[in-house]
Amino acid sequence: MSDKVDFIIDGEEVSANPDQTILIAAEEAGIYIPRLCAMKDLVPFGACRVCTVLVNGRPQAACTQPVASGIIVENSSDKILKIRRTIIEMLFVEGNHYCMFCEKSGNCELQALAYRLGISAPDLPYLFPDRKVDATHPDILIDHNRCILCGRCVRASRDLDGKNVFQFVGRGLGKEVQVNSSAKLAATDIDVTDKAVGVCPVGALLPKRVGYRIPIGERLFDHNPIGHEIETNIHNSSVKE
Amino acid sequence: MEKPKIATTSLAGCFGCHMSFLDIDDRILNLIELIDFDKSPIDDIKEFTGRCLIGLIEGGCANEENVRVLHEFRRHCDILIAVGECTTMGGLPAMRNTIPLKECLEEAYLDGPTIFNPGAMIPNDQEIPLLLDKVYPCNEVVKIDYLISGCPPSADTIWEILTALLNNKPVDLAYGLIKYD
Numbered sequence: 001m002s003d004k005v006d007f008i009i010d011g012e013e014v015s016a017n018p019d020q021t022i023l024i025a026a027e028e029a030g031i032y033i034p035r036l037c038a039m040k041d042l043v044p045f046g047a048c049r050v051c052t053v054l055v056n057g058r059p060q061a062a063c064t065q066p067v068a069s070g071i072i073v074e075n076s077s078d079k080i081l082k083i084r085r086t087i088i089e090m091l092f093v094e095g096n097h098y099c100m101f102c103e104k105s106g107n108c109e110l111q112a113l114a115y116r117l118g119i120s121a122p123d124l125p126y127l128f129p130d131r132k133v134d135a136t137h138p139d140i141l142i143d144h145n146r147c148i149l150c151g152r153c154v155r156a157s158r159d160l161d162g163k164n165v166f167q168f169v170g171r172g173l174g175k176e177v178q179v180n181s182s183a184k185l186a187a188t189d190i191d192v193t194d195k196a197v198g199v200c201p202v203g204a205l206l207p208k209r210v211g212y213r214i215p216i217g218e219r220l221f222d223h224n225p226i227g228h229e230i231e232t233n234i235h236n237s238s239v240k241e
Numbered sequence: 242m243e244k245p246k247i248a249t250t251s252l253a254g255c256f257g258c259h260m261s262f263l264d265i266d267d268r269i270l271n272l273i274e275l276i277d278f279d280k281s282p283i284d285d286i287k288e289f290t291g292r293c294l295i296g297l298i299e300g301g302c303a304n305e306e307n308v309r310v311l312h313e314f315r316r317h318c319d320i321l322i323a324v325g326e327c328t329t330m331g332g333l334p335a336m337r338n339t340i341p342l343k344e345c346l347e348e349a350y351l352d353g354p355t356i357f358n359p360g361a362m363i364p365n366d367q368e369i370p371l372l373l374d375k376v377y378p379c380n381e382v383v384k385i386d387y388l389i390s391g392c393p394p395s396a397d398t399i400w401e402i403l404t405a406l407l408n409n410k411p412v413d414l415a416y417g418l419i420k421y422d
Contacts, residue, residue, distance in 0.1 A: 092330075096336075096339070097330075097421075098326075098332075098333070098336070099326070099390075099392070099421035099422040100326055100332070100333070100392035100421070100422050101333075102422070105421065105422040106422065111421055111422075114419075114421070115416065115419050115420075115421075116416075118414070118419065119419070120387070120388050120389055120390060120414060120419055121323070121326075121329035121330065121388035121389065121390040121421075122329070122330065123380060123388060125381055126330055126331065126335075126378060126381075128331075128335065128338035128339055128375065129339070130339040131339075216422075222417075223417065224416075225416055
């Protein structure tokens with residue numbers, strides 16, 4: 001009964017189960033906290049830091065931080081939005097994100113977050129790293145230029161597909177996703193129907209021969225910002241009540 | 242009262258952003274009530290004739306001439322607007338940034354599969370602007386006041402920014418006017 005935990009997000013009172021993370025509790029209350037590495041059915045990872053919120057004034061990753069009674073969470077203050085915009089901009093300039101010819105454009109979560117946060121264009125110096133494309137597999141390709149190291153494919157392959165195809169190697173700027181094989185993607189047992197292929201938030205891991213199928217104007221984020229479903233679900237259900 | 246002036250240029254761009262600008266269609270008649278064009282391919286004025294309120298830059302900096310023109314725009318314009326992906330992040334020309342310049346030139350003039358170049362010469366005339374080691378986004382070369390992404394940005398986006406600035410209003414782009422593709 002009273003094992004619920006009450007806390008505040010942006011002045012709004014939210015009630016949650018004690019084992020929930022701030023991100024999930026907020027989502028159930030119809031509050032969208034932007035995220036990239038966090039995804040339903042995947043274990044929280046805390047890699048991308050896009051879901052950073054201020055908890056009693058301290059920056060915390062909402063996807064891994066458990067709720068606690070009486071905490072005050074800032075999800076939309078100017079301070080947190082500034083932090084979040086910088087994180088998104090860094091993800092852009094650390095890779096080679098050529099949206100103009102990317103198959104994922106319009107359905108890309110990184111791009112959608114930049115749109116939602118009103119980033120007219122990243123304003124940090126670009127690194128232009130030299131990264132490779134692995135198109136050896138007949139049905140799937142990896143473009144490391146677009147990888148943001150969110151680890152969704154690593155976790156999905158390990159936990160949902162039971163295959164453990166992907167793993168991180170290296171550290172810092174040299175960190176990258178590698179396949180569990182001394183050869184290339186073609187030498188692994190990944191299949192295009194695997195869950196891991198569908199979880200990539202950007203255009204780094206893509207099924208072949210389906211690009212650009214959805215015309216401009218009908219893509220996922222063409223008309224509504226990312227997180228719109230979460231924000232409107234609660235609105236709809238409260239209307240029904 | 243003299244109308245404020247707008248200058249435009251295309252550096253390492255494809256003129257697609259200028260085409261998108263012309264896509265404002267008949268709104269250009271309203272625009273011309275408010276402003277005059279100065280140095281711009283639109284009216285073919287080659288040199289600045291005076292101080293400009295707004296400079297629209299298309300394209301990044303791929304060679305020394307791009308840098309010279311960009312500095313000239315910064316000197317003559319109160320507000321510089323970077324229009325399009327090439328200007329804000331280098332765009333397609335920046336794909337050469339991960340390849341050494343020497344290799345790019347050798348591929349283009351010596352080793353490419355369709356090259357006929359018996360003298361094995363890489364163009365090196367004084368008239369040709371020297372290429373930079375990399376393609377640079379314009380905001381890494383001079384101070385840029387507004388960045389507009391998109392390949393190209395839509396006419397509505399360009400119109401929204403110009404009308405906001407000319408009416409002394411803050412630039413606030415609605416969802417759907419910011420596009421990276």
